[in-house]
Structures are given as structure tokens and as C-alpha cells.
Amino acid sequence: MRDGTPSTRDFGQQLRNLRVRAALSQEALSHAAGVSVRALADMERGRTRGPQRRTVQALAEALGLDDAEAAGLEQSAAAGRPRPKAATAPSGSGVLGLPRDIRDFTARGPALDRLLELADDAGTDGPAVTVVAGQPGLGKTAFAVHAAHRLAPQFPDGQFALDLHGMDPEPATPRDALARLLGAVGVADAAIPSGTDDRAGLWRALAGERRMLLLLDNAAGEDQVGPLLPATGPSLTIVTSRHALAGLESVHRIDLALLRREEAVELLTRIIGPARVRAEAQAARDLADLCGHLPLAVRIAGQRLLSRPHERLSKLVDRLTAEGRRLDGLQAGNLQVRAAFALSYRQLPDGSRTLLRRAALAAGADFSPGTAALLAGSTYDEAVARAEELTDAGLLQSAPDAERYRFHDLLRLYAAELVDTEDGPEVRAAALARTADRILRRATAAALHFDVDHEQNASHLDPGPGQAPTGRDEARAWLEAERAQWLAALRQAYDAGHYRQVLDAARAMHWFSDLNQHWEQWVEVFRHSSDAARALGSRQEEAVHLNYLAWAYNLCVHDPHAALTAADGALTAARECADELEQGWALGYAAGALYRLGRPEEAMERLREAVRCLGSQESPQGRLAELTTLNTLGTLLRHTGRAAEALDVHRRSERICRAGVPGRTDELIALYLAVVRQQIGNDLAALERWDEAETPLRQALAAFDEAQMPVWSEQARLDLGQVLGAMGHPEARATLLTARDALAELRSPRRTEAAEALAALGEAGAGADTADRVGRRP
Missing domain, CATH: 1.25.40.10 (Tetratricopeptide repeat domain)
Structure with missing residues (x-):
């Protein structure tokens, strides 16, 4: 040693000697101290110039050092730490320290493990960058901050966090962000270049010399983030954003999913305590479900309950069960699910806002661009582009194997609110009516591909023949994928009194229904159609559709009592209009119901009567x-x-x-x-x-x-x-x-x-x- 100051090499040698004395391998010391093997190796080789104080303390405890030995190890480490430059940091820059970690952080184990592995490899092939993106409320920032605290010991040259204000009307510019980063590493205000490119060059040069961790939170886009990323060196950068940032190259991606139900209950337990959750275990599970397993929503519910220690969980469950009040119930102080969604919504262009609102009117769990285009009043191609934009913004989720999209439950409620406030009831009604008419007409044309009397003439009935499903395979795929949409359209047509349209659609469906006999909704389809025939005063059509309904009760929902009632109704109607074909069908369906009811002799009698009735029929149907x-x-x-x-x-x-x-x-x-x-x-x-x-x-x-x-x-x-x-x-x-x-x-x-x-x-x-x-x- 010169002039009594230990060299940075001394720390590495001293650490290695202490480890050998303790008969510990690097792996064993790593496990005991919570420091990665790679970080230990860098310290012992002298690559790390001086770890932070808390890292040294963890090593001292794992090595079993007494106070004097621990102080000596800390003195060696302190000598290797970079000293602050004697310069004034730029005004307002400050040290960009990590935000406070969240004490009740829950789950995300696999994602954390992937990030820890990435940190171990930082510097092997250059600096590592990971992007944490996803919809509002997933806890991206909480995850990134928690991970940064876990990783801090591996990055002794500093950990810096910078909010890029990506959801603000005016996000941080790369130029301003670079000024803050340069100030944080000690560059004097007067020494910071004026141009963005020059600032980026200086930042890359300084960052390349350091093993540091950089958290860029709430990024607006690739152009904002790109200039801030180190180009060389052993650093790790974590970027969070509501946007996919798909244009960033050579980055790792972590897609946070919704919590599992048990994870959501665990988070709630950590916030309000295990006693309240144990006392109302089912209510806690129901609450997690009503929050859609969205971390922000669960946290808000937990904070609300924490501020009301005597309120029962079931009371909040009852409040949230009403969809119209759910978003109102999910707020606690300045934490609001609705506000989190609104930040992203305000960033969207007008066309994407319209599509997001109107898509909430689609029936079922997911929807196609075609349905979204009808609801929004746009072209198909425009709907695809808008839906992809909303997916990149984290407001929609795309299906992995089809061009279909879905909302998170709470986001759908928010979007539906916007339809009422920004579109109004007249626009809403017009969008639904337009969509229902075209969807039901397409469903009728598609179903006729399976009808032996109309198969060759089905396509021209489609409202948009150029986009119509062609052939049975495409028709079946469309009918199955759009089941919720055309069923909702059938309901709407019936409620609007469009009885002929209902009858045409249901009759077209009856051959297709055989392919999906397990669908319970056939009862609803044929109940509506038989009621529509009755409303039109057509006894012959009523007999036909009551027979369809008897079939559905027999085979789709296994309700022989209802099947017998429908078949008897069909028989009465068929006899009134002297339709022997429908009489035969009614007798046969009644026989099936009677057999299921344990009345085989009556069933046999009906079947023999049906055979006699149908024996004189010469038509193909007969x-x-x-x-x-x-x-x-x-x-x-x-x-x-x-x-x-x-x-x-x-x-x-x-x-x-x-x-x-x-x-x-x-x-x-x-x-x-x-x-x-x-x-x-x-x-x-x-x-x-x-x-x-x-x-x-x-x-x-x-x-x-x-x-x-x-x-x-x-x-x-x-x-x-x-x-x-x-x-x-x-x-x-x-x-x-x-x-x-x-x-x-x-x-x-x-x-x-x-x-x-x-x-x-x-x-x-x-x-x-x-x-x-x-x-x-x-």
C-alpha cells in the first residue's frame, strides 16, 4: 500500500482470503449473502471497484466476521468506490435514486427470476435492456422498482431511476432526460452539451465505464428511450411502458400477466392482514374475481378496506357486483382504476378512441375486427389498424392464434361508460342496430352452406359478398367464432319485432346445429323463432320451429319435460294446418322425450304412429x-x-x-x-x-x-x-x-x-x- 491507502485490488484479494478461510465456495457465499455468483467473481477479480456498503455488510454477515474484520472489509471497499466530482449538478437534477420498494409486493416470481438471470449476464454481450410493458394497472412500475432493489448489490456503480412521464400531455424529451442522467453521474451543468446527440454521446461514454442499473419508468415510445440506452459496458436498463415499444431492437421483454386468483388473494392478505381474509375467505376470492385479478384494482380494494378496519369484505363485494358501480367502488384516495385507464385513453387519436368505446358493445368474451368496424362505422382495414394500435397501447389483448381481440373486464366497463358519455344513447342504438342487422344477415348466409336446399345459393345473401365466408369450412369457422355476436343479433332482431328475419336465421341454422349439438343456446334460438312464427300468425312455421325447439330440449339441454311440451305444441299446430311431415317429426320428438321420462310403451306408440304418418311422404324431406x-x-x-x-x-x-x-x-x-x-x-x-x-x-x-x-x-x-x-x-x-x-x-x-x-x-x-x-x- 502507498501512503497507507488500500488499493481496489486489495478488496478483492481480502474478500477471497476471507471466503477461503470460511471454507465457502463462491456459490455458497452467494447463497448466504444474497449476492450473485457473477458479482462475487467480479469483486474478487477486481472488476468491481468497490461494492456498496449494504453489499459489504451482507458479505460480512455471511462470512461470520467480527466487528473489526467487517470494518476492515468496509474500509477496503470504500477506497474503491468512485468519489463524487467536485462539480455542481445541473439545477433540478439531483441524484436519481430508486423509489421506495413496496413492502407487500406479491407474486411475479418467474418474471423476477428471468430478470435476475439477465442481470447476471449483463456485460457478457454488452449492456442488457429489458422492456416491461402491458395494460394499465398490471403493476409494471412496482415490479421494476422491486426488481431494482433486489438487483442493487450487483450494480455497485449506481442505480438510477427516471420517470419519463409517458402518459403526460408533454412527456420528457430525450434532451432533458439526458441532462438529468448526466447530472446524476456527476457532470457539471456547464459541461453538459447543448445538443441531444452530443448529450447522448457523452452519456454513452460515461455509462460504458460503469456497472450500473438504470430504471426508465413510464416511457412514451421508442424515440424517447433510444438515446438513453447505454451502448457498451456491463449495465442493465429496465424500461416500463404501457406501449409495446416493438421498435426497440436487441431487448429482452417481460410481459406481466394478470395475477392468478390465489395471488390476488395473497396480495389482499398482505395489505389488510390474514385475520380478515381468513374470516371471509370466500368474499376475498370473490373480491379478487371482481377486480379481474388486476394488481391495481386489488391494491385499491385492499387500501380501501385497510382504511376501514371494521368494514366487512362482503360489503365491498356487494358494491362491486353491480357493474355500473364497480369502477366507482375501485378508488381509495388518489388511487383510481378509472383514472389509470383515462391516462391511456387521452393519449389515443380520435379514431382509436371511437373503436375502443364502440368495441365495448360487442357481445361475448372477444370480438373480430369485422364486428369492431361495424360498431365504429369504419372500414375493416381501419379497424384492424386501430385494434393493433390499442393492443400496442395495452388497452386490448390480441388472441395468439386468430385475428380477435378482448378487453380486460374493468377496461370494458370503462369503455362502455365512455359510449354513454361521449356518444350518447342515439349513436349507441344506431351502432348496435347496424351491427346486429349485418351480423344476422351474414350468419344466415353462412348457415345456409349446410342446408341441402340452399347450399349452392348462400353467398349472394351475405350483406358484403366480397368478405363473406366461402365454403363450409370458412362458414363453420365464422359461425363458431362469432357465436356470441350472431346470437345477440338474433335477440335484438326479436326484441325489435323483426320476426321474419328471426325465422329466416333460425331455419338456416337447423342443419348447422347438428354439428354443434352440445351448444345450449339452440334452445334460445328456436324458442325465439317459434315465438316469432306465433307472432306472425303462421301455424305451419310455428310447427316447424317448435319441432326444432323439441330437438334442442331433448339433445342440447337434456330436458325431456320441456321437449315433450314443445313436441305436443308442434303436433297440434301441424294437425291444424294438415302438415303430415311436421306431424311425423313432432311424434318422433315426443317419443324421444317420453323414453327419457321412463315411459317406453307410450314412446313406442308415438313412433309407430310417426312411421305410418311419414310412410306416405314422397318428398326428400319425408x-x-x-x-x-x-x-x-x-x-x-x-x-x-x-x-x-x-x-x-x-x-x-x-x-x-x-x-x-x-x-x-x-x-x-x-x-x-x-x-x-x-x-x-x-x-x-x-x-x-x-x-x-x-x-x-x-x-x-x-x-x-x-x-x-x-x-x-x-x-x-x-x-x-x-x-x-x-x-x-x-x-x-x-x-x-x-x-x-x-x-x-x-x-x-x-x-x-x-x-x-x-x-x-x-x-x-x-x-x-x-x-x-x-x-x-x-
Whole structure:
């Protein structure tokens, strides 16, 4: 040592000697002191000129040093720390120290781990930069500040935090931000260059010499952030922004998600204490849900409760349950969810504001650019551009695999408020009416792709033929994706008295409904259509749509009482207008309901009457109705112990299918044949002719799979699995497992049968529920 002052190299050597004396590896000391292995290595090699006092204290405690040894280690470290320059910092600059850490910070473990790993690697390939972006209220700043405090020991040359005021009307300019950063590292006011480029150059030169941590909070955009990023050296920069900052290159990204429910409850617990949460555990979970698991909302709810120690959690839950009061309830002092959203909203151009407001009127959990364009009164391309802009601003979330968008629940409430205050009731009503009309017309045209009478002539009915779904695959994808939208449009048309439009849409849907038999909303669709027919005074159409409704009650919601009422109503209407086809359908649907109600003899009587009624029908619709009724009759015979008679009836159906039905496509008849084959397989299984049963069941399953009809496929798979089990076939277990899981997902009543078949693979089972094999009408 010269003149008694220890060199910076002495600290590293001293630390290494103390570690070796304590018989600790770098990894062990790292764990004990909470200092990264990389930081320890830099200290021992002399790369770190002098760690901060708290880092030295942590090392001393981990090494078990006495007071004198700890003081010596601190003296060595202090000698290596950079001394402040004898210069006056620019006015107003100050030292940009880290904000206070949040004591009750909760969750975010994986994101913190990724940031800690990034800090360890800082300097390996140049300075590290991470962007923390996302919607308002996710706790981006809280996360960044907490992470910065955790990482501070690894950056002994300083930790600086700078608010860039990205949500203010006039965000900080790069020039002003650079002046503050230069002042923070000791550059005299007079020495700071006047130009932005010169300031950026000086900042990069000084930053490249330091191992420091820089927190740039609330960034407005890439142009603001770019000049502030170090170009060389071992620094780490954390940038937070409500915008995606997609233009920043060579940066790491951390996308904070909403809290999980248990994490939201944990945050609430840390704020108000475990006793209150334990006392009202369900209310705490409900409160987390009503806050949408958004950290800001949960924090506000917690702060509100903390200021009211005697208020029950359930009281706040009751207040927030009313959607119109939820945002009012989510405020505590100057913390307001609505205010956080408003900051971002005010930054948007007029077109994006309009789309954000109007998109809140869309039905369902998400919406397409097409729906947003109709609501906003814009073109499709403009809606796409606006929605992407809103996604980048953190106000919408885009689907990972489709061009669809969704709101956070609280943001939707906020946007809906804006419709009322900025658009008004007349504009709102006009937007909804315009959208409902076009959506329902498109849904009608798309559904007709599945109607054998209209399939070739469907596209011209679409309100915008150039954008209409073409072909069955596109039509099905659109109808499934836009289910909530067209159902809402149907409701609106009914409420507005547009009964003919409702009837046209529902009739177009009935073939498509077979592909999605598990959708419970078919009851609503056909209830509206039957009511619309009654309002128009059309008894024939009322009979048709009551039969559709009976089908939906039987197979979609498994309510045989309601199905029987609807079928009896259809029968009465059909007899009044002498429509024998609808009489046959009504008798068949009533039979299915009666069987489910445990009245098999009455069901058999209705089916025989239906066969007599339909036998004289020569139209394609009549022949298909006869096929369906015969299939149902055969199934009922099997379930009443008359499997041989059932097989004869189903062989008759098979002959009709093989002969073909004039006016109907081969593809359609192939589906009817698949139904017949499934029933023949079950008849043979009931007769214990297992080997013969396997082939028709496999054929039926293949046909349903090819037609993408999961409700039908999985029941056929269950029947096949039971036959394979009776045969001792090695595929039996896998087949039954697949069927059980799929039937459970489809909410099929046969899921119990699948579970029982799995529990007793040696038994073939007594066959399918007749109710699930009642076919559909053309």
C-alpha cells in the first residue's frame, strides 16, 4: 500500500482470503449473502471497484466476521468506490435514486427470476435492456422498482431511476432526460452539451465505464428511450411502458400477466392482514374475481378496506357486483382504476378512441375486427389498424392464434361508460342496430352452406359478398367464432319485432346445429323463432320451429319435460294446418322425450304412429324423416330387450340409404348411413355378436370424424370401446378413455356410461341412450 491507502485490488484479494478461510465456495457465499455468483467473481477479480456498503455488510454477515474484520472489509471497499466530482449538478437534477420498494409486493416470481438471470449476464454481450410493458394497472412500475432493489448489490456503480412521464400531455424529451442522467453521474451543468446527440454521446461514454442499473419508468415510445440506452459496458436498463415499444431492437421483454386468483388473494392478505381474509375467505376470492385479478384494482380494494378496519369484505363485494358501480367502488384516495385507464385513453387519436368505446358493445368474451368496424362505422382495414394500435397501447389483448381481440373486464366497463358519455344513447342504438342487422344477415348466409336446399345459393345473401365466408369450412369457422355476436343479433332482431328475419336465421341454422349439438343456446334460438312464427300468425312455421325447439330440449339441454311440451305444441299446430311431415317429426320428438321420462310403451306408440304418418311422404324431406324415425324405433326396440327386431328395422333403414334419396347428396346420405351403421353395431352387440359389431361401429366413427361432428363421434367411440372391451381387444381402454374425456367436455349424459365401462372393461354395456340417437330433421 502507498501512503497507507488500500488499493481496489486489495478488496478483492481480502474478500477471497476471507471466503477461503470460511471454507465457502463462491456459490455458497452467494447463497448466504444474497449476492450473485457473477458479482462475487467480479469483486474478487477486481472488476468491481468497490461494492456498496449494504453489499459489504451482507458479505460480512455471511462470512461470520467480527466487528473489526467487517470494518476492515468496509474500509477496503470504500477506497474503491468512485468519489463524487467536485462539480455542481445541473439545477433540478439531483441524484436519481430508486423509489421506495413496496413492502407487500406479491407474486411475479418467474418474471423476477428471468430478470435476475439477465442481470447476471449483463456485460457478457454488452449492456442488457429489458422492456416491461402491458395494460394499465398490471403493476409494471412496482415490479421494476422491486426488481431494482433486489438487483442493487450487483450494480455497485449506481442505480438510477427516471420517470419519463409517458402518459403526460408533454412527456420528457430525450434532451432533458439526458441532462438529468448526466447530472446524476456527476457532470457539471456547464459541461453538459447543448445538443441531444452530443448529450447522448457523452452519456454513452460515461455509462460504458460503469456497472450500473438504470430504471426508465413510464416511457412514451421508442424515440424517447433510444438515446438513453447505454451502448457498451456491463449495465442493465429496465424500461416500463404501457406501449409495446416493438421498435426497440436487441431487448429482452417481460410481459406481466394478470395475477392468478390465489395471488390476488395473497396480495389482499398482505395489505389488510390474514385475520380478515381468513374470516371471509370466500368474499376475498370473490373480491379478487371482481377486480379481474388486476394488481391495481386489488391494491385499491385492499387500501380501501385497510382504511376501514371494521368494514366487512362482503360489503365491498356487494358494491362491486353491480357493474355500473364497480369502477366507482375501485378508488381509495388518489388511487383510481378509472383514472389509470383515462391516462391511456387521452393519449389515443380520435379514431382509436371511437373503436375502443364502440368495441365495448360487442357481445361475448372477444370480438373480430369485422364486428369492431361495424360498431365504429369504419372500414375493416381501419379497424384492424386501430385494434393493433390499442393492443400496442395495452388497452386490448390480441388472441395468439386468430385475428380477435378482448378487453380486460374493468377496461370494458370503462369503455362502455365512455359510449354513454361521449356518444350518447342515439349513436349507441344506431351502432348496435347496424351491427346486429349485418351480423344476422351474414350468419344466415353462412348457415345456409349446410342446408341441402340452399347450399349452392348462400353467398349472394351475405350483406358484403366480397368478405363473406366461402365454403363450409370458412362458414363453420365464422359461425363458431362469432357465436356470441350472431346470437345477440338474433335477440335484438326479436326484441325489435323483426320476426321474419328471426325465422329466416333460425331455419338456416337447423342443419348447422347438428354439428354443434352440445351448444345450449339452440334452445334460445328456436324458442325465439317459434315465438316469432306465433307472432306472425303462421301455424305451419310455428310447427316447424317448435319441432326444432323439441330437438334442442331433448339433445342440447337434456330436458325431456320441456321437449315433450314443445313436441305436443308442434303436433297440434301441424294437425291444424294438415302438415303430415311436421306431424311425423313432432311424434318422433315426443317419443324421444317420453323414453327419457321412463315411459317406453307410450314412446313406442308415438313412433309407430310417426312411421305410418311419414310412410306416405314422397318428398326428400319425408324420406329422411322416415329414416330418422325408423332409426329411433329400432333403438327403442333394442333398449326394451328386442334386439333382433331392432336389427330388422335398422337393416330396413340401411336399404333405404343404399338406394339413395332423390334430391339429396351422397355426402348427406352417407351421414344417415353412418347413423344406421352405429345402430346396427349396437344391435349386434346386444345380441353378443361382438365380432360382427366392430366393423359397422368403426365405419360410423370414421364418417362422423370426417364430418367433424364431435357429439356423434364420441358416442360412436364409446359404443366401439364397449364392444372392444367385450372382445378383450387391446384398443379398448384407450378408446374408452378418449370417449370419456371428450363426452365430459361435451357435457354429454353418456359420460357416466363411459366411466362405468372403463371400470368394468369385461362388460360390453347395455347400449346407448336412445335419446342421444334421435336424429335431426331436414
